[in-house]
Amino acid sequence: MPLVRISLMKGKPADFGKQVGNIVYRTMVDKINVPAKDNFQIITEHDPARLIYDSEYLDIRRTDEMIFIQITLNEGWTVEMKKALYKTVAERLHQELGVRMEDVLINLVEVRKENWSFGNGIAQYAP
Amino acid sequence: MPLVRISLMKGKPADFGKQVGNIVYRTMVDKINVPAKDNFQIITEHDPARLIYDSEYLDIRRTDEMIFIQITLNEGWTVEMKKALYKTVAERLHQELGVRMEDVLINLVEVRKENWSFGNGIAQYAP
């Protein structure tokens, strides 16, 4: 169900985006009960003039290593679950890939259960 | 009103994405009462390492021919209308372009009527 869009600067190793995506996927399974195998992502790379960030908003020092993660998913997660998701995604990106935690931006867009078709033209989650 | 994002693997014929988009547009007109000419789409192509999907989630066998369709549109459609949209988009993609129905992922993101300006800086749909 989550559809994840990951936007990175150009110039990282070929499979870096995929590794980032795998951490996002695993953490959604662990922290917000996303089902196993529910993994759909679009990863794009951009040059610095086209991936714009403020380098000190909220007193967080960001760099060109910025990663933008926008996740469209069903509504219904608690604030505590969302917080656990953000924290663990950032920690794992840091621990496993050396990403600075300051450089991780995450945004959630919530939709209804009937707003998905995962193939065959069927609304698999509809009530 | 709908803003449609279509994401495909690289390597299809030049106008394939546009044909996919045209089917999505026509089906929105037919099944969810989108006005004629209300056709705005962003089509992108990606290499396989950057368009991630699970090849068996929900027991649906997906291939690298996967098409991701994310539609931002006004709220207010019934579940039945959404189901008709998914079904007919997948059927037409199969019948007209030979796309496997298993390879069609559709997601809807709903917004309010006043959340659009279609030109001239005016909120044409605002109450």
Next chain:
Amino acid sequence: MPLVRISLMKGKPADFGKQVGNIVYRTMVDKINVPAKDNFQIITEHDPARLIYDSEYLDIRRTDEMIFIQITLNEGWTVEMKKALYKTVAERLHQELGVRMEDVLINLVEVRKENWSFGNGIAQYAP
């Protein structure tokens, strides 16, 4: 907080997208109380076959100079504030960059305050 996606045709000067984004950012600060420095954007360029628009929907004459602006932001703005945002973005794009006002499409996607992490894995806006 706003995450802005700007989609343009290919072939504009190198910093054109960034100038468009700067106008969108400044206008959000002026018209909908977005905090200073809260500036995060993803700018992409597309060839004409992949950025689809109707050239006369709602009797507005659009051209290949079309700019698609999709803004994900917190909910809570009034209709009047949204109207002021659309109007001033389109006017400034015209006055400062010579963009035709007919060629500016804007869409807002609203989310909850707790749906953001701006770094360090923390939900900075959560209640």
